[in-house]
Amino acid sequence: MQIWRSLDEVPADLGPTAVTLGNFDGVHRGHQAVLVQMVADARERGHRAVAMTFEPHPKAVHDPEHPPVLITGLDDKLDRLAETGLDGVLVVPYTLEFASQTPQEFVRRWLVDGLGAATVVVGADTKFGRGNAGDVETMRAIGATMGFETDIVDDACAVSETGRRWSSTWVRELLDDGRMREAATVLGRPHRLRGIVVDGDKLGREIGFPTANLDVTGGMVPRHGVYAGWMTVLDGRGNDRAAALVGERLATAISIGINYTVGAQGLRIEGFAFDRSGLDLYGADVAFDLIEWRRPMLDFGSLEGLKDALAADVAWCRQMLQVD
Known part of the structure; x- marks a missing residue:
């Protein structure tokens, strides 16, 4: 085209x-x-x-x-x-x-x-x-x-099997509710966030869950919370290590919202590719395809509580994505 x-x-x-x-x-x-x-x-x-x-x-x-x-x-x-x-x-x-x-x-x-x-x-x-x-x-x-x-x-x-007309308004309603599988049905594919990987606060690395922090350039930010999804490098943009991964889907636990446990300020959108270690994606153009919403953002009271919650999130994501 x-x-x-x-x-x-x-x-x-x-x-x-x-x-x-x-x-x-x-x-x-x-x-x-x-x-x-x-x-x-x-x-x-x-x-x-x-x-x-x-x-x-x-x-x-x-x-x-x-x-x-x-x-x-x-x-x-x-x-x-x-x-x-x-x-x-x-x-x-x-x-x-x-x-x-x-x-x-x-x-x-x-x-x-x-x-x-x-x-x-x-x-x-x-x-x-x-x-x-x-x-x-x-x-x-x-x-x-x-x-x-x-x-x-x-x-x-333009009318769905339910009788409701396919529409962008319907998609927005579902994304606001975190109903990702239903949104994917209307879209014909999973909802995608796209952006550039930027520096974060490095907390994930310190607690054993290193994440790629996304500066979103396209895609509606849905309900805040933890999601199971797939991360795909679209363009390395000068990062050779990222370029080697272009097109490969990585099973990912994705967090959208504010990390209340550590008193963070501002929205963070980040993904932990749980079967890959040592990823260097800084500066790359990356997509997050969101499959299922798990839970809202919560205050777990301590870093240990947060680590336990993230471990449980990863186990759940494995199940949702059918990753062994």
């Missing part, structure tokens, strides 16, 4: 396309179903399948004091979009100037002239253009004059 950050990067010979647009936060199973169907339809017509998404999220621009909590960072979102079979994604820098375009200006510049849209795929509740003045009927009318078809997404493919 090609990724373009501006219209100037879109190949001049891209050819006719099927284009859809959206934020695709989480790229959950509803998004996946729509995109996979769009890709299949585009293939039948001999067209390229392209998605347009926005960075930052429009709500963060229109209401910067209340930015949305995003389920997935941009890098992971693009990875998930690629898995649907799309040929390309245009990441549009969202600004107030961009938002000021009329529906007609937006469609002409970005969809028709920019991406060569022969078909535009939209949901029934799609809004676009200045003041959200454009809707599905607007798109149909513009398409009739500019020479593209407008396909309305069938909502049936």
Whole structure:
């Protein structure tokens, strides 16, 4: 899948396309179903399948004091979009100037002239253009004059087996509750936190549980507590020892929250890869995939109490991850 950050990067010979647009936060199973169907339809017509998404999220621009909590960072979102079979994604820098375009200006510049849209795929509740003045009927009318078809997404493919519509809101509810397996069902995969490994306070090393401390760059931080999960090095970023582990999944006990036992301040997100010793991951780009929530963050009264609790956590994580 090609990724373009501006219209100037879109190949001049891209050819006719099927284009859809959206934020695709989480790229959950509803998004996946729509995109996979769009890709299949585009293939039948001999067209390229392209998605347009926005960075930052429009709500963060229109209401910067209340930015949305995003389920997935941009890098992971693009990875998930690629898995649907799309040929390309245009990441549009969202600004107030961009938002000021009329529906007609937006469609002409970005969809028709920019991406060569022969078909535009939209949901029934799609809004676009200045003041959200454009809707599905607007798109149909513009398409009739500019020479593209407008396909309305069938909502049936975005509904779960329970009857509830797949949605980013549903995922956020589950993450806030620590219901990771249910969240994974809606997402179609475990929830992921991604970031850079940074220096911590070295307490874990002192008590026999050395951790990788994550400075999160993408992914919604879920309910605080202890989790069973997997740690994967995505890019060593100049750390040769970390680079040797790229792509390998490491069984990990993950802690999200404040270490009350030692009176620590501030949120810590750290993982202990319990079957690996001597890991040096500093500076690496690392992902934590969260599988199951165990317990909240607690004050165990002493370092000995904390060590006993962590040992029990690791034993539980082994069981959850089915690691011998």
